[in-house]
Amino acid sequence: MEREAAALENVCRGIALRARQAAQELALMPAERKNRWLLAVAEALEREQASLLEANAQDVATAPAKGLTAAAIDRLKLTPARLRAAAEGLRQVAALPDPVGEIRGGERRPNGLEVLKVGVPLGVIFFIYESRPNVTIDAAGLCVKSGNAVILRGGSEAFHSNTALTRLLRAELIQAGLPEDAVQSVPTPERAAVGWFLRWSDCVDLVIPRGGKSLIERVVAEARMPVLKHYDGNCHVYVDAAADLEMAERIVVNAKCQRPGVCNAAESLLVHAAVADAFLPRIGLLLQQRGVELRGCAETRRRLPQIRPATEEDYRTEYLDLILAVKVVDSLEQAIVHINTYGSRHTDAIITRDLAAARLFVQRVDAAAVMVNASTRFHDGFEMGLGAEIGISTDKFHARGPCGLRELTTYKYVVIGQGHVRE
Amino acid sequence: MEREAAALENVCRGIALRARQAAQELALMPAERKNRWLLAVAEALEREQASLLEANAQDVATAPAKGLTAAAIDRLKLTPARLRAAAEGLRQVAALPDPVGEIRGGERRPNGLEVLKVGVPLGVIFFIYESRPNVTIDAAGLCVKSGNAVILRGGSEAFHSNTALTRLLRAELIQAGLPEDAVQSVPTPERAAVGWFLRWSDCVDLVIPRGGKSLIERVVAEARMPVLKHYDGNCHVYVDAAADLEMAERIVVNAKCQRPGVCNAAESLLVHAAVADAFLPRIGLLLQQRGVELRGCAETRRRLPQIRPATEEDYRTEYLDLILAVKVVDSLEQAIVHINTYGSRHTDAIITRDLAAARLFVQRVDAAAVMVNASTRFHDGFEMGLGAEIGISTDKFHARGPCGLRELTTYKYVVIGQGHVRE
Numbered sequence: 001m002e003r004e005a006a007a008l009e010n011v012c013r014g015i016a017l018r019a020r021q022a023a024q025e026l027a028l029m030p031a032e033r034k035n036r037w038l039l040a041v042a043e044a045l046e047r048e049q050a051s052l053l054e055a056n057a058q059d060v061a062t063a064p065a066k067g068l069t070a071a072a073i074d075r076l077k078l079t080p081a082r083l084r085a086a087a088e089g090l091r092q093v094a095a096l097p098d099p100v101g102e103i104r105g106g107e108r109r110p111n112g113l114e115v116l117k118v119g120v121p122l123g124v125i126f127f128i129y130e131s132r133p134n135v136t137i138d139a140a141g142l143c144v145k146s147g148n149a150v151i152l153r154g155g156s157e158a159f160h161s162n163t164a165l166t167r168l169l170r171a172e173l174i175q176a177g178l179p180e181d182a183v184q185s186v187p188t189p190e191r192a193a194v195g196w197f198l199r200w201s202d203c204v205d206l207v208i209p210r211g212g213k214s215l216i217e218r219v220v221a222e223a224r225m226p227v228l229k230h231y232d233g234n235c236h237v238y239v240d241a242a243a244d245l246e247m248a249e250r251i252v253v254n255a256k257c258q259r260p261g262v263c264n265a266a267e268s269l270l271v272h273a274a275v276a277d278a279f280l281p282r283i284g285l286l287l288q289q290r291g292v293e294l295r296g297c298a299e300t301r302r303r304l305p306q307i308r309p310a311t312e313e314d315y316r317t318e319y320l321d322l323i324l325a326v327k328v329v330d331s332l333e334q335a336i337v338h339i340n341t342y343g344s345r346h347t348d349a350i351i352t353r354d355l356a357a358a359r360l361f362v363q364r365v366d367a368a369a370v371m372v373n374a375s376t377r378f379h380d381g382f383e384m385g386l387g388a389e390i391g392i393s394t395d396k397f398h399a400r401g402p403c404g405l406r407e408l409t410t411y412k413y414v415v416i417g418q419g420h421v422r423e
Numbered sequence: 424m425e426r427e428a429a430a431l432e433n434v435c436r437g438i439a440l441r442a443r444q445a446a447q448e449l450a451l452m453p454a455e456r457k458n459r460w461l462l463a464v465a466e467a468l469e470r471e472q473a474s475l476l477e478a479n480a481q482d483v484a485t486a487p488a489k490g491l492t493a494a495a496i497d498r499l500k501l502t503p504a505r506l507r508a509a510a511e512g513l514r515q516v517a518a519l520p521d522p523v524g525e526i527r528g529g530e531r532r533p534n535g536l537e538v539l540k541v542g543v544p545l546g547v548i549f550f551i552y553e554s555r556p557n558v559t560i561d562a563a564g565l566c567v568k569s570g571n572a573v574i575l576r577g578g579s580e581a582f583h584s585n586t587a588l589t590r591l592l593r594a595e596l597i598q599a600g601l602p603e604d605a606v607q608s609v610p611t612p613e614r615a616a617v618g619w620f621l622r623w624s625d626c627v628d629l630v631i632p633r634g635g636k637s638l639i640e641r642v643v644a645e646a647r648m649p650v651l652k653h654y655d656g657n658c659h660v661y662v663d664a665a666a667d668l669e670m671a672e673r674i675v676v677n678a679k680c681q682r683p684g685v686c687n688a689a690e691s692l693l694v695h696a697a698v699a700d701a702f703l704p705r706i707g708l709l710l711q712q713r714g715v716e717l718r719g720c721a722e723t724r725r726r727l728p729q730i731r732p733a734t735e736e737d738y739r740t741e742y743l744d745l746i747l748a749v750k751v752v753d754s755l756e757q758a759i760v761h762i763n764t765y766g767s768r769h770t771d772a773i774i775t776r777d778l779a780a781a782r783l784f785v786q787r788v789d790a791a792a793v794m795v796n797a798s799t800r801f802h803d804g805f806e807m808g809l810g811a812e813i814g815i816s817t818d819k820f821h822a823r824g825p826c827g828l829r830e831l832t833t834y835k836y837v838v839i840g841q842g843h844v845r846e
Contacts, residue, residue: 024763024787027786028786109806109807113797113801115807115808122820220647221647224643226818250844251843253844254844258844358839362837364447364451367835369836369837370835370838371839373841373842374838374839374842374843374844375840375845378536378838383532383845384836385530385532395649397545397821397833400834400835412790412791412792413791413823413824414792415792415794415795415797415802415807416781416794416795416796417796417801418796419674419796420801421681421800422681422798422800422801
């Protein structure tokens with residue numbers, strides 16, 4: 001048993017070392033070759049659809065026995081439409097500029113020394129994710145385009161799907177003249193394997209865990225390398241005393257209902273007392289018509305007596321569902337303090353016509369994205385002009401908000417002299 | 424005993440919470456007020472010189488009993504000149520642009536949504552350092568100017584000096600109308616206290632350990648928040664086949680001898696075989712005249728028979744002393760592989776007249792700064808145009824190379840619409 005674990009650890013160590021080597025080669029590859037690979041994979045996904053769906057069917061067949069919910073099984077399922085969407089995503093990534101080699105700054109110093117700041121890959125990314133096999137495609141595409149080798153650790157429930165996809169991705173790497181080991185997957189569902197990679201900071205430059213809070217907490221505790229992560233998306237919409245109430249209605253309905261299961265959907269509504277009488281009955285009706293359950297403070301329930309009271313816990317909760325916590329606040333100040341206390345620093349919006357209020361909210365709310373008169377749903381790499389994203393960071397370090405190609409890179413300084421020495 | 428530890432932990436927790444609160448206030452303060460504080464502290468350092476030197480004398484008096492070496496005692500010592508230099512440093516920081524509020528990008532999206540990327544402080548920085556009390560001044564100056572609250576943890580050997588300096592820094596914060604708790608220090612030399620702060624990721628956004636490898640390793644293992652760190656500076660100078668050998672002499676001598684005890688001094692010299700006969704005897708003589716001990720490979724010792732052989736360990740060592748490891752390489756390729764194998768990704772230089780060689784070296788050497796025809800000693804925030812620095816990061820994540828004011832900040836996205844909702 002112990003000998004088996006040691007053998008398995010050796011296999012994983014080999015993967016880590018080959019990833020480090022592949023990353024060194026990939027870092028030098030021109031954008032053209034990486035784009036050729038992206039387009040070839042897009043084509044292969046459609047060409048080899050039958051065998052990919054077959055592998056996926058094996059996973060789906062064993063999913064109920066593994067205790068997956070109907071929703072989880074739906075996420076696990078590949079369909080021709082989902083494969084087409086993934087292929088389309090890769091074509092979009094191919095069209096984005098290469099962040100590697102990008103000149104991010106520079107100057108000629110007074111002594112004639114030339115200093116350039118140049119984009120370079122991070123190196124090796126360990127990507128941990130759950131269920132959805134199309135994430136395998138998205139993540140590999142973004143990592144390789146940004147010049148990074150990736151080690152994929154999908155959920156055991158998607159093992160056959162991910163194995164088939166990894167095989168396809170690697171075959172096309174060879175075809176494109178790129179290092180095959182730029183994309184590898186962990187060949188065992190063994191939980192201990194995650195721990196090994198988290199220790200190998202000599203080979204892994206960044207870990208991105210995408211999944212539940214307990215997974216992320218385990219990774220943060222064990223990782224000896226940086227972690228790029230997304231905790232909660234407990235997003236707020238604050239309707240100011242000076243709000244255009246019709247605009248506020250549209251935005252609140254959009255932020256809550258357009259796609260309630262995603263991280264940038266609104267979870268709490270704050271309403272200034274001065275407009276509570278006018279706004280709460282209208283928005284209550286609109287939301288209830290859309291099946292949203294409201295939970296409110298005493299002042300909210302004075303205007304909407306039929307809803308249930310909100311607890312302290314409600315204000316902290318990311319429902320990811322058709323539920324909304326509602327609170328009446330006496331001032332902009334109180335709204336800001338509430339958001340900075342209960343929010344998760346993801347996305348918060350103010351609806352107002354008052355420039356001073358908008359400015360204060362933008363300055364003082366501590367979130368990756370602060371919206372003025374726009375739905376929280378716009379906090380998204382594509383909507384914000386970064387192109388495809390590997391996730392939204394709720395961290396402040398390295399990257400905040402949407403993480404696209406540039407956020408998967410770092411930089412080096414190149415300093416050019418003509419024999420310069422320091423006095 | 425246990426009750427005492429619990430009481431102490433409570434005191435430290437209070438510091439962390441007050442730092443979080445102070446950071447929120449400081450984030451909103453205009454540059455003008457932060458600059459006024461910097462200039463006032465510079466003045467106070469000179470005005471209160473006598474009492475500062477007196478506090479420092481207490482530390483210096485007890486240092487030998489604590490087993491400090493003569494070099495460590497020298498670093499511990501404050502002098503009028505060192506205080507003047509620290510004051511001058513603060514005046515330079517005051518003159519630098521404020522990274523907070525800086526617009527780092529932005530665009531109007533096709534749908535009219537305006538997206539801005541705005542510089543904001545990281546929040547609370549936990550700064551751990553050893554011996555030199557003037558670091559207290561530099562670190563506090565950079566943190567406050569970049570809008571961050573700082574918790575200082577100096578070495579116990581500098582306790583009285585740091586206490587006096589912290590008192591001065593805080594008194595001037597009040598005078599300038601800034602939150603006093605923007606600068607605090609850990610009031611106990613207890614080692615456990617460091618562990619508490621490393622766990623409190625709700626209050627501390629970044630830890631910067633400045634010290635020996637064992638300190639940094641402990642911090643990386645325990646911290647639940649990002650770490651900005653500097654491991655070794657094992658820097659190389661590679662003299663290419665196409666080098667201007669006179670330039671190479673000047674640069675090698677400068678990189679090794681100008682200040683051998685700092686991180687960007689050269690520790691290894693690589694010489695292309697084609698110029699080994701011409702170069703090694705000349706540089707050998709020049710370095711030996713300056714008291715440098717050389718350790719070489721067999722090919723080096725064929726040209727410099729009197730020097731001792733270099734071991735594998737020598738090529739991995741950051742001497743921080745007048746010692747230089749020397750190796751003859753057969754090709755540029757071999758030089759690059761050697762650097763990427765034994766180097767510490769800090770600073771590496773090539774001396775060449777060959778453009779293709781320079782380009783390949785710059786692309787393939789994985790270091791925070793790669794120099795062409797310039798001394799490694801130029802890898803420095805001030806020399807490279809970033810202004811003062813809090814350190815040089817050998818990490819790739821968030822900041823690489825010199826960390827100045829901007830590297831102590833992050834950004835938020837501000838998204839402005841006119842009622843935008845997502846379809």
